[in-house]
Amino acid sequence: MFSLKLTQIGNSVGVVLPKEALALLHVDKGDTLYLSESPEGFLLSPYDPTLERQLAEGREFMREYRDTFHALAK
Numbered sequence: 217m218f219s220l221k222l223t224q225i226g227n228s229v230g231v232v233l234p235k236e237a238l239a240l241l242h243v244d245k246g247d248t249l250y251l252s253e254s255p256e257g258f259l260l261s262p263y264d265p266t267l268e269r270q271l272a273e274g275r276e277f278m279r280e281y282r283d284t285f286h287a288l289a290k
Contacts, residue, residue, distance in 0.1 A: 220231045233241075243249060243262050252259050278285060 218234055218237050220233070222229050222231060224230075238244065241249070241260070241262055247262060248264075250261050250264055252261070252265050
């Protein structure tokens, strides 16, 4: 668990993440992080939740029409 302090960054307020947290998230300067609300509070992740949902729907679609895709590939 990390304790983070809010700091003034120009006209905005930001958080500085410790390098240990960046290493655990596998991110570096310039990468994008996504903050989403969850039942437990907020989730900070390098993965776009919208993209994850779209990929899951695509996988389900491909699984449902597996035989059709196999026939088209011939």
